[in-house]
Amino acid sequence: MSGAMLLEASGLEIRFGGVVAADGIGLTIAEGEHIAIIGPNGAGKTTFLNICTGYLKPRAGSVRYRGRELIGKSPRAITRLGIARAFQIPQLFAQQTVRENVAIAAAARAGRIAPFTRLLATPERDKADALLALIDCADVADREAHELPEGKRKLVDIALALALEPELLLMDEPTSGVASSEKFAVMETLIRALEARGVTSVFVEHDMEMVTRYATRVAVWSSGQIQRDGPPAEVLADPEVIRTVIGTA
Amino acid sequence: MMRILFPAILAALAVYPFVGTSYVPLLTIVFAKALPVLGIILLLQAGQVSFGHALFFAVGAYTMGFVLRDVGAVDLVLLLPLATLAAGVAGLAVGVFVVRYRYIFFAMLNLAFSMVLYSLLEKFFHITGGTDGLRVARPTVLGLAMDRAEFELVLYGVSLALLAAALAAVHRLLDSPIGHTLKAIKTNETRVEYLGVSPRRTLLAFYVISAMLAGLGGALVAVFQGLATPDYAYWTRSGEMVFVAILGGAGNVLGALVGSFAFEFIRSFAAAYVGDYWQMTLGVVLLVIILFQPDGLIGLVQRLGRRPGRGRAGAAGERGRSERNAMERV
Amino acid sequence: MNTQLLLLVLFDGIAYGALVFLVAVGLTLVFGVMRILNVAHGSFYALGAYAAVSLAAWLATRGMPGWLALPVYLVTAVVIGVVVGGLMERFLLRRIYDNEQALQLLVTFAIFMILENLQRVIWGVQPYFYSGPLQALGNVSVGGVTYTAYQTLFLPAIALCVLLGLRFFLRHTLAGSVIVAVTEDREAAMAVGINARRAFLVTFVIGATLAALGGALASPTTSVLPGIGPDMIVLSFAVAATAGLGQIEGAALAALLIGLGRSFAVFYAPEFEVVMPYLIMVLVLLVRPEGLFGRTAARKI
Amino acid sequence: ADKPDKVKVGITTFLSGPASVFGVPGRAAAEILAKDLNDRGGIGGVPVELFFTDEGAGGETLASEFRRLVQDEKVDVMMAAISSGNCLNLAPLAEDLEVINILWDCGTQRIFEEEDYKYNFRTQGNATPEMMAALLYLLQTKPDFSTIAVVNQDYAWGRDSWNLFSSALKALKPDVKVVAELFPRFGAPDYSAEISRLQALRPDVILSTSWGGDLETFVRQASQRGLTQSSTFVLPLAESSLQRLGGALPDGAIVGGRGDHYFLHPETKDTDKFKAFVAEFQDATGDYPIYPAFHMAQAFAALEGAYAKAIEANGGEWPDEDQVIEAMNGLSFTGLGREVTLREDHQGLEDQLIGTARTVGEYDFPIIDNMRIYAAEDIMPPVGTESVEWIGGLDQSFLDTKFDAYTYGD
Amino acid sequence: MLELQDLSVAIAGIPILRGVTFSVGEGETVAYVGRNGAGKTTTLRAIMGAVASTGTIRLGGRAIETVPAHERPGLGIGWAPEDRRLFSAFTVKENILLPARVARLDPAERDRRLERVYAILPELKEMAGRPAGSVSGGQGKMVALGRALMIGTRLVLLDEPFQGLAPVLAQRYGEALRALQAADPSLSLLITESNPALLKSFADRTIGIERGEIETAPVLADPGR
Ligand SMILES: Nc1ncnc2c1ncn2[C@@H]1O[C@H](COP(=O)(O)OP(=O)(O)OP(=O)(O)O)[C@@H](O)[C@H]1O
Ligand SMILES: Nc1ncnc2c1ncn2[C@@H]1O[C@H](COP(=O)(O)OP(=O)(O)OP(=O)(O)O)[C@@H](O)[C@H]1O
Numbered sequence A: 001m002s003g004a005m006l007l008e009a010s011g012l013e014i015r016f017g018g019v020v021a022a023d024g025i026g027l028t029i030a031e032g033e034h035i036a037i038i039g040p041n042g043a044g045k046t047t048f049l050n051i052c053t054g055y056l057k058p059r060a061g062s063v064r065y066r067g068r069e070l071i072g073k074s075p076r077a078i079t080r081l082g083i084a085r086a087f088q089i090p091q092l093f094a095q096q097t098v099r100e101n102v103a104i105a106a107a108a109r110a111g112r113i114a115p116f117t118r119l120l121a122t123p124e125r126d127k128a129d130a131l132l133a134l135i136d137c138a139d140v141a142d143r144e145a146h147e148l149p150e151g152k153r154k155l156v157d158i159a160l161a162l163a164l165e166p167e168l169l170l171m172d173e174p175t176s177g178v179a180s181s182e183k184f185a186v187m188e189t190l191i192r193a194l195e196a197r198g199v200t201s202v203f204v205e206h207d208m209e210m211v212t213r214y215a216t217r218v219a220v221w222s223s224g225q226i227q228r229d230g231p232p233a234e235v236l237a238d239p240e241v242i243r244t245v246i247g248t249a
Numbered sequence B: 001m002m003r004i005l006f007p008a009i010l011a012a013l014a015v016y017p018f019v020g021t022s023y024v025p026l027l028t029i030v031f032a033k034a035l036p037v038l039g040i041i042l043l044l045q046a047g048q049v050s051f052g053h054a055l056f057f058a059v060g061a062y063t064m065g066f067v068l069r070d071v072g073a074v075d076l077v078l079l080l081p082l083a084t085l086a087a088g089v090a091g092l093a094v095g096v097f098v099v100r101y102r103y104i105f106f107a108m109l110n111l112a113f114s115m116v117l118y119s120l121l122e123k124f125f126h127i128t129g130g131t132d133g134l135r136v137a138r139p140t141v142l143g144l145a146m147d148r149a150e151f152e153l154v155l156y157g158v159s160l161a162l163l164a165a166a167l168a169a170v171h172r173l174l175d176s177p178i179g180h181t182l183k184a185i186k187t188n189e190t191r192v193e194y195l196g197v198s199p200r201r202t203l204l205a206f207y208v209i210s211a212m213l214a215g216l217g218g219a220l221v222a223v224f225q226g227l228a229t230p231d232y233a234y235w236t237r238s239g240e241m242v243f244v245a246i247l248g249g250a251g252n253v254l255g256a257l258v259g260s261f262a263f264e265f266i267r268s269f270a271a272a273y274v275g276d277y278w279q280m281t282l283g284v285v286l287l288v289i290i291l292f293q294p295d296g297l298i299g300l301v302q303r304l305g306r307r308p309g310r311g312r313a314g315a316a317g318e319r320g321r322s323e324r325n326a327m328e329r330v
Numbered sequence C: 001m002n003t004q005l006l007l008l009v010l011f012d013g014i015a016y017g018a019l020v021f022l023v024a025v026g027l028t029l030v031f032g033v034m035r036i037l038n039v040a041h042g043s044f045y046a047l048g049a050y051a052a053v054s055l056a057a058w059l060a061t062r063g064m065p066g067w068l069a070l071p072v073y074l075v076t077a078v079v080i081g082v083v084v085g086g087l088m089e090r091f092l093l094r095r096i097y098d099n100e101q102a103l104q105l106l107v108t109f110a111i112f113m114i115l116e117n118l119q120r121v122i123w124g125v126q127p128y129f130y131s132g133p134l135q136a137l138g139n140v141s142v143g144g145v146t147y148t149a150y151q152t153l154f155l156p157a158i159a160l161c162v163l164l165g166l167r168f169f170l171r172h173t174l175a176g177s178v179i180v181a182v183t184e185d186r187e188a189a190m191a192v193g194i195n196a197r198r199a200f201l202v203t204f205v206i207g208a209t210l211a212a213l214g215g216a217l218a219s220p221t222t223s224v225l226p227g228i229g230p231d232m233i234v235l236s237f238a239v240a241a242t243a244g245l246g247q248i249e250g251a252a253l254a255a256l257l258i259g260l261g262r263s264f265a266v267f268y269a270p271e272f273e274v275v276m277p278y279l280i281m282v283l284v285l286l287v288r289p290e291g292l293f294g295r296t297a298a299r300k301i
Numbered sequence D: 001a002d003k004p005d006k007v008k009v010g011i012t013t014f015l016s017g018p019a020s021v022f023g024v025p026g027r028a029a030a031e032i033l034a035k036d037l038n039d040r041g042g043i044g045g046v047p048v049e050l051f052f053t054d055e056g057a058g059g060e061t062l063a064s065e066f067r068r069l070v071q072d073e074k075v076d077v078m079m080a081a082i083s084s085g086n087c088l089n090l091a092p093l094a095e096d097l098e099v100i101n102i103l104w105d106c107g108t109q110r111i112f113e114e115e116d117y118k119y120n121f122r123t124q125g126n127a128t129p130e131m132m133a134a135l136l137y138l139l140q141t142k143p144d145f146s147t148i149a150v151v152n153q154d155y156a157w158g159r160d161s162w163n164l165f166s167s168a169l170k171a172l173k174p175d176v177k178v179v180a181e182l183f184p185r186f187g188a189p190d191y192s193a194e195i196s197r198l199q200a201l202r203p204d205v206i207l208s209t210s211w212g213g214d215l216e217t218f219v220r221q222a223s224q225r226g227l228t229q230s231s232t233f234v235l236p237l238a239e240s241s242l243q244r245l246g247g248a249l250p251d252g253a254i255v256g257g258r259g260d261h262y263f264l265h266p267e268t269k270d271t272d273k274f275k276a277f278v279a280e281f282q283d284a285t286g287d288y289p290i291y292p293a294f295h296m297a298q299a300f301a302a303l304e305g306a307y308a309k310a311i312e313a314n315g316g317e318w319p320d321e322d323q324v325i326e327a328m329n330g331l332s333f334t335g336l337g338r339e340v341t342l343r344e345d346h347q348g349l350e351d352q353l354i355g356t357a358r359t360v361g362e363y364d365f366p367i368i369d370n371m372r373i374y375a376a377e378d379i380m381p382p383v384g385t386e387s388v389e390w391i392g393g394l395d396q397s398f399l400d401t402k403f404d405a406y407t408y409g410d
Numbered sequence E: 001m002l003e004l005q006d007l008s009v010a011i012a013g014i015p016i017l018r019g020v021t022f023s024v025g026e027g028e029t030v031a032y033v034g035r036n037g038a039g040k041t042t043t044l045r046a047i048m049g050a051v052a053s054t055g056t057i058r059l060g061g062r063a064i065e066t067v068p069a070h071e072r073p074g075l076g077i078g079w080a081p082e083d084r085r086l087f088s089a090f091t092v093k094e095n096i097l098l099p100a101r102v103a104r105l106d107p108a109e110r111d112r113r114l115e116r117v118y119a120i121l122p123e124l125k126e127m128a129g130r131p132a133g134s135v136s137g138g139q140g141k142m143v144a145l146g147r148a149l150m151i152g153t154r155l156v157l158l159d160e161p162f163q164g165l166a167p168v169l170a171q172r173y174g175e176a177l178r179a180l181q182a183a184d185p186s187l188s189l190l191i192t193e194s195n196p197a198l199l200k201s202f203a204d205r206t207i208g209i210e211r212g213e214i215e216t217a218p219v220l221a222d223p224g225r
């Protein structure tokens, strides 16, 4: 099922004071994959995403995207290459409405400056509404972002990433904080949308249920290293992984 | 409100000179000074307070002075664009540097630059006329030399027209995609980066525009007063501009006009009637506005037309605030 | 340039820097803690100077020896800090903590205008002058040049004490931690039992007191006149920004730089005297965008 | 024209900022003078009404206020201004607004040398005679010095006055070395660094044409650090600060008052008019009058005189503006010093009184002793000649310029 | 221990809690569940006095709605906010100790509690010296929990404590919290969770909230569906 090589990370190292957050991380991602990253807290999962998106610069190692080196590039440049990111802690524009939030992202994607047309009169408006409907946040479209409850904020955060129409989408615990009643429904539609658009995705996740359902592959982080990497069935069955991450239900 | 109120005000102001003249000079100043305020409002959208826009005001003013002194009789129609351009160039030069900074650093760097200009204007007595300033001769308009009365009338019209154009343009601009990006910088710059957009360049673009607005204002004031002095660039001037922006209300471009109007009138009446107390009067008025009308005079009008649930800072306060410093934190 | 001149530059620089620091540190503190750029700070300075000079001069006519003015200054400063600063925080600032920074700044701007005017009403526009302490402490001679011990020794000493005192207060006392916590997140602070309001009040009063003290201590060295406030405040701004957000040590270094820069200018390039503080600030921020001692913001995402 | 019910007079003076030390006494004087005038029935039976506005508010606000007074209040005469800078800006404005303007205190000589004005008149001397008097007095009384330093405020007055003084010095005593030219900004609160530098340089003479708060701060800090012991101070404007400086000003400093006026003026101090004014001024302010007060007296004398002359010329009828202007030309009037005459270039001819500070029993502040009064004509260029070139042509004979000498007490 | 009598909150005019009424018994552990935006966090913030509310809030029989926000922790209420709210200027340890210092506990007592916290959350001991600003999302949650336990002697409010925690840890917390109750039977816990499955294991009781109102018959959303 997995197509051409998309992203290739190798030998990533970074430490903060004493903490080793990445210690020779290497991971390859092929088109069409949906890779779940699991691992104990503080293992370095977010750090990995931070490196891939240019927020942190590793002491060593490289990340190639379609053969292009990403290390040293700014988050902006990397985003322009088609890599979008959703955050563990939602990053929204607090004082603008949810619809505006998403439309801004869409406009950024379209490179639309249009100094004299209203944002909500541009085609981006419809894009925004479509996306909000997808993650079923249409009801809060007119709320200012800071008014939203945590769960909704997470979803809107994902919508912003989607609005960039990325080739590769990196999501940091996309549905943590989203009520379990919606969780699955949302992730379901989300993954379908990604498939439909042919978007490859990586998502950090602590909910094994999610992992088993939606990941095509699982990578297990543990104190800055990749402890295990493979198809969900195998990896989640690995006693070591069960001991360090999953625990006995 | 831009639809109803704006045209109404314009119409009223446009016919005024035909019914009465005594406030023509004061109103001209009001219009001219509303321009830099508009520039301030622009930057406030991105959460940035410039404490140095007097710099560009002064650049505009002195450009007029220098050209008229050293080049000779240049026509107003040429002078204004010239001064605006000069301010724009200055804005670019300073902007490239300051847009890298935020909050107090942004505010203070702007202040620093304007104070540097201020000191230079003061020090280079033989070029700039020093503290006493530079006289600005009265230029021709479309080739005609005019006496004071005519010229003041013309200037009234010109300032009003320019201001109206600027207000309309900025209003559009702020609601446009790039305008919204600007506002986004205020609450979450990191995310803007992650949208593939450069906050700095966006800010720079608007910075230059605001500088040009300030410059135009300075130019108009200078020809009107026939004078350009270093304290055009002094920090309290910049403070005044921010002051007026808040007084009028930074939430809407009309705030610039309303604020400038209120400010100049309060000032001249205070000067006339409470004499030594004019400063205090202004201060008290401002306090009252901020405490009881945080979104400025314009907010009063605006409030009526606003849907509930979108209340600004005041209302959504608690969470709004914690949200804000959450944003600083996350 | 010969060493003797350098020496003089050094002394003038330190003397002036010490004074600037005493005033600017209060502003830096208030800004660091409350994120409010207090434009009225300069007015506290002026009030301090006026109150101190008129009180001391009056007492002197009642036969108070010059050195006794020093304790008087301290008392005046504290009274002003507590009364004026306290009232301002309690009845004005407290109401706008939830509003935007720009708005908070403007409130202080309004208060600045009012206080400036008020001070003119109370003390008029005539200059006041009383240099009792200055004379009491006498002169010292350096390389054939006479300095007042007050400016070259006493003020720097005081500045040093204030620096160390504040440092200790913020780093090693509960009150200090409380203030720091409140700065970062009021709601969270309340949730661990901190009385945010009191913390803000205390901070602001300290800041105001320092400004007033600066004014009081400056009064013997200059005639107290309308307009000293606004001049001092821009300097304090420059210091606060150069220092880095709320960095006490930064403020000290920045003030010193500015002091030296100024006296350098006077000796070697008088035209640049006025520009110096700003040039220094621009240069520093060019190299260190977060200010001299500024910490780069904590992890964001 | 038929009689108005008031003659409105607008006056600009420093009411705020360091300079207000100097401007406020000016206002006090104006109020006293207006009251007296009105008690005497006003101008040709018409009372005067005064409108004050603050020069401290800054050039632009001042210009607007000037406008407002002329256009809205419809004042008949303006009196502007103290600061040379403001005069340079307001004189053209007055011309533009076609209102009579009396330059009541500002000093820069450039005003009438660079422009011809119809509506502007200066009822007092200007920088040139004021500086020449100071220089002459120095050269005549303390000729043996070889180095000089200047500490002036950084604005028109400070610059122009030094320009005049120094070029005259170059012409008359070329060997003197200028060791430092310091122009601290107007209103600077602290001169420590400047003083250190001066102490390092040890000039024989230190000139400062500063005034108001600035002068006081400078002199205080200088004397505190013993600078006043090591150098001779030449302070052409210090008369206006003597009372507040008290002991800080060392005996022996050369002190002037920009014209011939002084509350102990040897020729006029005993006239009833003079005594009455000093008394009233003391009641009002608690101080002896300083020279802005005297300059104000001259402005009022000129105003009254001009109207009287115009009314007479108009056969008892109330004059229109042009007739008043007509009357102003060549007008002679007497304030509280000697008589002053307006030349055809509208510049006043005012003699110059200057002397040496000395502490005496009767006053708790130094008084001016060894006074010399120089005649205006002798120490300023004739109409049409620019000061700078006139000074260029000075030679040693200038040092023999006559004067009337007086010592305190007789 | 805790009793809420028709507690209502409105923000910017919108009603967010409508007459919320329920109680948590002494030593009881209550799961407070509801979908996003139901009002869980707001309820906790109201109890802490972080938002203005109407109705009554009783702690151990005493009405505390009039007690100023900053004095409520002193009554023995600890709160671990959903969004962590750490003080990044301090280290992890300083964060945990802060409530105790503010309450001026004597050092002995303070250390006793600190040990208890470390016992429950050993990870914190390792992180003790690190700047709180630098810790990871999940680590942050732990620090917030530890901080709440320092001061919360009678009632601890946990806002989605498991959110973002690796499952092993989540489980261990379950156990740890139970251990806590065992150690101190009078301690009451109110735990919000949008994912009730995690609480099934040890909550004594579940209260549901929906659109700001208490659901009478809370149906625990079953993950399977
Ligand atoms: N400052 C505010 N302004 C306007 N509405 C607000 C504000 N704060 C909260 N709300 C609204 O109150 C409702 C409850 O929010 P709350 O955070 O309590 O939900 P929650 O149950 O905690 O959701 P989650 O499980 O996602 O944390 C939401 O609809 C939210 O939009
Ligand atoms: N900017 C930083 N400064 C200092 N330390 C950091 C920084 N970013 C990460 N760390 C440390 O690196 C380690 C890995 O952090 P990271 O956020 O990647 O963990 P994580 O796997 O995402 O954990 P979680 O599942 O809780 O989010 C943590 O111990 C954290 O304290």
Ligand SMILES: CC(C)C[C@H](N)C(=O)O
Residues within 6 Å of the ligand: D022, D082, D083, D084, D085, D105, D106, D107, D108, D157, D211, D237
């Ligand atoms: C007060 C005066 C000394 C002012 C000075 N004559 C000037 O022209 O500015």
Ligand SMILES: [Mg+2]
Residues within 6 Å of the ligand: A045, A046, A047, A088, A172, E136, E137, E138
């Ligand atoms: Mg993470």
Ligand SMILES: [Mg+2]
Residues within 6 Å of the ligand: A149, A150, E040, E041, E042, E082, E159
């Ligand atoms: Mg919640």
